[in-house]
Amino acid sequence: MKVLLAVLKQIHKPALCTGNPRCLSSGATSGLLPFRDEAPMVGSSPELVQKLSSQVEVRTDFITEEEEAAFLRELDPGLKKKRYEFDHWDDAIHGYRETERLRWGAACEEILNRVRSTAFPEGSQLLGPVHVIDLDKTGYIKPHIDSVKFCGSTIAGLSLLSDSIMRLVKEDTPSEWLDLLLSRRSLYILRDQARYQFTHEILKDEESVFNGQRVPRQRRISVICRNLPG
Numbered sequence: 630m631k632v633l634l635a636v637l638k639q640i641h642k643p644a645l646c647t648g649n650p651r652c653l654s655s656g657a658t659s660g661l662l663p664f665r666d667e668a669p670m671v672g673s674s675p676e677l678v679q680k681l682s683s684q685v686e687v688r689t690d691f692i693t694e695e696e697e698a699a700f701l702r703e704l705d706p707g708l709k710k711k712r713y714e715f716d717h718w719d720d721a722i723h724g725y726r727e728t729e730r731l732r733w734g735a736a737c738e739e740i741l742n743r744v745r746s747t748a749f750p751e752g753s754q755l756l757g758p759v760h761v762i763d764l765d766k767t768g769y770i771k772p773h774i775d776s777v778k779f780c781g782s783t784i785a786g787l788s789l790l791s792d793s794i795m796r797l798v799k800e801d802t803p804s805e806w807l808d809l810l811l812s813r814r815s816l817y818i819l820r821d822q823a824r825y826q827f828t829h830e831i832l833k834d835e836e837s838v839f840n841g842q843r844v845p846r847q848r849r850i851s852v853i854c855r856n857l858p859g
């Protein structure tokens with residue numbers, strides 16, 4: 630368990646982050662191109678959206694309000710014992726507390742099994758403990774790529790308590806980007822190039838605008854499943 634905490638810390642090492650201050654400005658709304666009316670994604674070009682559409686999924690309303698409440702009941706007591714961390718300027722995450730959990734109660738385990746069977750091919754080797762990040766209303770996650778040493782090709786995350794914007798930016802071509810509207814209770818999945826060649830970040834409240842529409846940030850808890858490197 631101790632080792633795993635180190636592994637998850639590693640994910641957020643600044644050396645793995647490829648900060649791109651330009652992509653933090655939300656002023657450039659003119660190039661936004663909705664991909665499909667119902668898809669909560671906008672990107673720098675229709676070609677990019679098309680190219681990534683097999684590697685980036687957002688499933689709206691993946692869990693019910695009751696299922697969200699089940700996660701809260703299970704996670705909140707432990708999270709409340711920790712302080713939000715704001716003062717580590719070098720961290721990839723600002724304003725957060727986190728935990729990981731291997732064993733879940735029946736209700737949550739059932740939901741997590743649904744996440745796993747949706748996101749990962751059958752027989753994939755998964756990282757045992759599930760990663761939980763509790764972001765304060767003012768918290769945010771800076772652009773980074775998850776450790777290739779510890780995490781495999783697929784990242785799947787549930788968003789609880791708040792809508793948010795996840796921005797993907799191509800590491801070597803910052804003009805190529807995709808914004809995902811992660812609505813409360815949605816599931817997102819990042820695979821392959823979207824996971825390896827694009828940084829991902831969660832925008833802070835002041836920058837939380839999707840396709841010209843303001844998306845206020847509240848406290849947000851994410852529950853993240855990962856596979857192991859092949």
Ligand SMILES: O=C(O)CCC(=O)C(=O)O
Nearest residue numbers: 640762770775786831851
């Ligand atoms: O909160 C999320 O959904 C993303 C978390 C993340 O990027 C990470 O833990 O590496």
Ligand SMILES: [Fe+2]
Nearest residue numbers: 773774775829
């Ligand atoms: Fe990440």
Ligand SMILES: [Mn+2]
Nearest residue numbers: 717718719720
């Ligand atoms: Mn730190």
